[in-house]
Amino acid sequence: MSVASQDTAIRTGRAVRVLIYLVLVLFSLFYLLPLYVMVVNSVKPLDEITGGGMMNLPQVFTIEPWLKAWSSAQIGVEPTGLSPYFWNSIKMVVPAVAISTVLGALNGYVLTKWRFKYDTILFGLMLFACFIPFQIVLIPMARMLGLMGLAGTTSGLVLVHVVYGIGFTTLYFRNYYAVFPTELIRAAQIDGAGFFQIFWRILLPSSGPIAVVSVIWQFTNIWNDFLFGASFAGADSQPMTVALNNLVQASHGVKEYNVHFAGAILAALPTLLVYIVAGRYFVRGLMAGSVKG
Amino acid sequence: MGFLDIDNTTKSYGSTEVLHKVDISVEEGEFLVLVGPSGCGKSTLLNMIAGLEEITSGEIRIKDEVMNGVHPSKRNIAMVFQSYALYPNMTVGKNITFGLEMHGTPKDERDKAMNDVAKLLQIEQLLDRKPGALSGGQRQRVAMGRALVRDPDVFLFDEPLSNLDAKLRVDMRTEIKKLHHKLGTTIVYVTHDQIEAMTLSTRIAVMNGGYVQQLGTPQEIYDTPANIFVATFMGSPAMNVVPAKVSVENGVPMARVALHDGSLTSLPFSQANMAEWDGKEILLGIRPETITDEDAADRKSGNIAHMTNRIVVTEPAGSDTFVTMTMGGRDVIARMRSDANVSPGIDFMFAVNMEKAVAFDPETEVRIAP
Numbered sequence: 001m002s003v004a005s006q007d008t009a010i011r012t013g014r015a016v017r018v019l020i021y022l023v024l025v026l027f028s029l030f031y032l033l034p035l036y037v038m039v040v041n042s043v044k045p046l047d048e049i050t051g052g053g054m055m056n057l058p059q060v061f062t063i064e065p066w067l068k069a070w071s072s073a074q075i076g077v078e079p080t081g082l083s084p085y086f087w088n089s090i091k092m093v094v095p096a097v098a099i100s101t102v103l104g105a106l107n108g109y110v111l112t113k114w115r116f117k118y119d120t121i122l123f124g125l126m127l128f129a130c131f132i133p134f135q136i137v138l139i140p141m142a143r144m145l146g147l148m149g150l151a152g153t154t155s156g157l158v159l160v161h162v163v164y165g166i167g168f169t170t171l172y173f174r175n176y177y178a179v180f181p182t183e184l185i186r187a188a189q190i191d192g193a194g195f196f197q198i199f200w201r202i203l204l205p206s207s208g209p210i211a212v213v214s215v216i217w218q219f220t221n222i223w224n225d226f227l228f229g230a231s232f233a234g235a236d237s238q239p240m241t242v243a244l245n246n247l248v249q250a251s252h253g254v255k256e257y258n259v260h261f262a263g264a265i266l267a268a269l270p271t272l273l274v275y276i277v278a279g280r281y282f283v284r285g286l287m288a289g290s291v292k293g
Numbered sequence: 294m295g296f297l298d299i300d301n302t303t304k305s306y307g308s309t310e311v312l313h314k315v316d317i318s319v320e321e322g323e324f325l326v327l328v329g330p331s332g333c334g335k336s337t338l339l340n341m342i343a344g345l346e347e348i349t350s351g352e353i354r355i356k357d358e359v360m361n362g363v364h365p366s367k368r369n370i371a372m373v374f375q376s377y378a379l380y381p382n383m384t385v386g387k388n389i390t391f392g393l394e395m396h397g398t399p400k401d402e403r404d405k406a407m408n409d410v411a412k413l414l415q416i417e418q419l420l421d422r423k424p425g426a427l428s429g430g431q432r433q434r435v436a437m438g439r440a441l442v443r444d445p446d447v448f449l450f451d452e453p454l455s456n457l458d459a460k461l462r463v464d465m466r467t468e469i470k471k472l473h474h475k476l477g478t479t480i481v482y483v484t485h486d487q488i489e490a491m492t493l494s495t496r497i498a499v500m501n502g503g504y505v506q507q508l509g510t511p512q513e514i515y516d517t518p519a520n521i522f523v524a525t526f527m528g529s530p531a532m533n534v535v536p537a538k539v540s541v542e543n544g545v546p547m548a549r550v551a552l553h554d555g556s557l558t559s560l561p562f563s564q565a566n567m568a569e570w571d572g573k574e575i576l577l578g579i580r581p582e583t584i585t586d587e588d589a590a591d592r593k594s595g596n597i598a599h600m601t602n603r604i605v606v607t608e609p610a611g612s613d614t615f616v617t618m619t620m621g622g623r624d625v626i627a628r629m630r631s632d633a634n635v636s637p638g639i640d641f642m643f644a645v646n647m648e649k650a651v652a653f654d655p656e657t658e659v660r661i662a663p
Binding site for chain 1: 393395439
């Protein structure tokens with residue numbers, strides 16, 4: 001870290017700097033405390049937790065709770081662990097993220113480069129999707145899924161998440177493509193490229209930063225969703241979040257806190273992974289277009 | 294019928310007509326420049342030829358085929374854009390061959406065409422680079438390569454040099470002219486720069502407010518501008534336009550023009566028909582280079598008039614010295630040799646080549662002589 005780096009806008013004295021770091025460290029400790037509690041307790045035997053001392057490091061280190069949470073814990077009535085639900089979530093998230101991102105990109109492309117009458121009004125209406133609370137649509141959506149024969153299926157969940165996600169992804173891509181030079185589209189038209197060829201060959205390859213934003217946003221939201229999962233999923237299509245709830249809320253037997261902690265971390269890992277892999281592109285993508293390079 | 298016909302073409306957005314009945318016929322191999330201030334409709338007209346904007350009424354034909362409603366890619370045209378519009382995700386080579394690929398040309402033919410064009414434009418060493426790694430001049434060449442490789446009927450250039458710095462612009466101008474000589478293709482070129490228009494074109498269409506003000510060779514446009522707008526737009530410094538009164542003295546029509554102190558001088562017209570304007574007000578147009586000192590006056594001219602006027606400002610510009618004086622209440626600029634013995638504040642005898650003078654009707658601003 002270069003203390004006197006040239007792009008620091010404000011110069012500060014040594015004392016102020018120490019104070020700033022002190023405050024930052026304190027806040028990050030405070031922020032990381034729950035994670036610490038989860039991690040240390042997930043690798044302890046149960047009696048160490050029930051004996052008190054939640055903040056202590058484990059005396060006996062064990063990965064048993066993790067294995068149990070993954071493959072043998074009682075979820076509902078079956079002792080399957082979280083693993084089948086993890087794959088349910090993957091089967092739901094991957095297509096939902098992919099479809100909503102591609103559709104958002106397509107919408108952004110049409111709304112900026114194939115302008116038509118009332119397109120801004122249409123875009124404004126699409127933005128409503130970002131502001132409608134989930135609870136409002138539960139009953140009509142259940143009815144629609146029933147009519148379409150998708151009730152209780154993974155495909156139904158994918159549809160729900162795609163519909164809800166399009167508002168956001170369209171917003172991202174529209175604003176990104178608004179500053180994409182229209183002359184490029186015209187050049188491609190003269191070159192003989194059609195609507196989809198321009199999209200696939202010219203526009204999408206230049207959309208890296210905003211695609212990352214869209215994927216992270218959608219992945220996090222859909223993976224973490226509980227309400228739609230709990231409302232629309234069938235027994236064999238429940239996502240991870242619902243299964244975690246069933247694990248923790250089990251009303252019989254001993255409460256295995258170490259297994260619960262391990263399960264909760266397992267449920268949070270994929271979003272964490274996405275952030276770690278693509279996170280640095282996230283801010284870059286959000287800033288894209290705002291400053292001319 | 295020409296090679297490219299723009300026939301009574303108009304363009305409207307809603308109820309506003311931005312282009313009024315444009316009529317231009319371009320012969321094969323011609324270099325037509327559309328020039329005018331921003332908002333005059335020149336780019337709109339070019340986009341209509343390209344098929345990027347619809348034609349509201351009238352017809353555009355290429356090789357006698359009506360192009361109204363034909364997709365841009367089916368018109369056999371190629372266009373060079375102001376921002377070059379190179380595809381940022383493709384290499385230079387891909388950029389050049391993308392159009393061929395879209396038209397279904399086989400790979401080996403594409404590569405051959407690409408290499409030919411790269412050789413012609415001397416960009417062979419750039420073929421594997423991305424546009425982001427190129428300088429402005431190199432991007433310009435690639436953009437031209439992309440247009441050339443298609444071997445189109447008509448080339449369209451939309452202000453292709455305006456993003457380059459001054460020196461490179463002059464170099465590329467020469468380059469484009471050389472290319473036109475070598476290939477002999479038909480070119481329509483849009484610019485707001487009148488020097489580009491004069492140097493490049495075989496014919497110029499001067500546009501303003503959605504109208505073609507004048508269509509002609511550079512020499513015609515320069516020597517006999519159709520109206521005041523063309524006269525003052527083309528040429529740098531602009532043509533001097535001063536109010537004058539016509540009076541016939543001894544059978545010769547004269548322009549009576551007020552000098553710096555209000556006294557009148559008589560400048561004889563070369564055109565006898567100016568006698569019809571006897572006693573009437575006109576606007577007299579005199580190019581700066583036709584006002585000189587006695588020694589530099591054009592010896593071939595049969596009509597050199599003299600006048601003594603006070604010099605207000607002198608601006609030495611190396612090769613020439615620009616001298617400002619007052620005529621008819623307006624600033625008038627004379628372009629003198631750099632060694633002319635002039636200085637501000639003195640009364641100096643100027644020689645005016647009246648053979649080159651132009652007269653305009655002050656009401657309609659249309660040229661009445663020659």
